[in-house]
Amino acid sequence: MRDESRDDFLIFGSPLIEEEEIEEVVQSLRCGWIGTGPKVHRLEEMFGEYKGVAHAMALNSCTAALHLSMVVLGISPGDEVIVPAMTFAATANAVIHAGGVPVFVDCLKDTMNIDPEDLEAKITSRTKAAIIVHFAGRPCQMDTIMDICRRRRIKLVEDCAHAIEAEFAGRKTGTFGDIGCFSFYVTKNIITGEGGMAITNNDEYADKIKVMALHGMSKDAWKRFSDDGYKHYQVVYPGFKYNMMDIQAALGIHQLPRVERYWQRREQIWQRYMEAFADLPAFLPAPVPETMKHSFHLFTLLLDIDRLTIDRDGFLEEMTRRKLGVGVHYLALHLHPYYQQAYGCKPGDFPNAEWISHRTVSLPLSPKLTDQEVERVVSHVRDILTFHEM
C-alpha cells in the first residue's frame, strides 16, 4: 500500500523560521500591539539602510507595492506599461488595476530576463513606464535598460520579488528605477508570511505611497493614538488597505539580519545542483557574470524535452510522487486565458518565454534544506532524467 503520509514530503520553498522571530511574534501578541506599529517602522529603517535608499515603505505584499507604484507614477486609463511575458501575474495585474494596459515583451532564452531590444521596440507614444523583473534573482541588464528609459523618457519600476540580495555592477537591485518593489511572501528569500516593501529616493513618491497605503489618510493611524493628544486624520485620496502589521514585521526584523547567511547557503545548494546536473538532458541556469550578484531565489532546470521520453508535466508528477516539491516559474502570461481575451495575445507571440514555459522546473532551494535533503533531490532528478533519456 502506498504511504499517504506527507511527513517526509519535501515542501518547495519552505521558509527557515528561527526561535528569535517566534519569540518576537509572541511578544507582539502579549503586548497587544499587533497592527502597524514600532516593529513595522523598525523593519522599514533596516531595509532602507540595507538598500541605501531614502525611503522604504512596508506594505502587506509586493503586489500592493507594484500597484501603488503604478498609481503614484500617474498611470491612468489608456497608458501603456511594458511588462515581461515571463513573470508572475501580479506584475501585469498591478498595471491593469491602475487602469493601464500591460504591453508584453519577450525574455532572453538564457537569462530569462526581459529582452532590452524587444522592450525598446514596444515603446509607443502612449508608453509611460516599464516594470522589469530580476528573474529568479538574476539582475537584468541594467545599464542598457536605464539608457533606454532615459532616452525614451519612461518611468521604471523594478519588481524585485526574486531579488532582495541581487546587485548589478555593485549597485543594489531596486535602486535603479523610480521605485523598487520587494516581496516577503513565504517562499521568498526573506519572509514575513505575507509582506512587501516599496523603496525610492523620491520624496514625493514616498509620501504618496504612505498615504495611499492606508486609506488615503494624511496621518499614520498609530500616531493618532499616541500621547500627544488626539489628532484628526484627513482623507486626501480614496486609498487602499495595504499596510503591514507588527506581527509580520516581527518576523522580518530577525530575518533581514540573516540575509547574507541565508544567501550563502542558497549559493552552496545552487552550486551543488549545477555540478550534479551538468551531464543530464537539461539546460542549466546561465553562468553568473563576475559583475553581478545573483539572489539565487529559484533554481530553474530547463528540461531538454526533445531528448526525453517524458514532458515537463510528466517530470513534475514523477517528482511529486517521490515526495519532492517542485514549482513552475512560470507559464508565460500570454498563455493564460485572461490576457488572451483582454489583450488578444496568443501562443507564438513570445517564442522565448513560451519555450521556457514548456520546459522549466524549479527545484527546492531554501536555507532550510539539509545536505541530506539536497542529495535526495539530486539523486531523484538524476534518476528520473537518466531513465527517460532517449
Ligand SMILES: *Cc1c(COP(=O)(O)O)cnc(C)c1O
Ligand atoms: C511573488 C511575486 C510577486 C508578488 O509578491 P507578493 O508579495 O506575493 O504580492 C510579484 N512578482 C513576482 C515576480 C513574484 O515572484
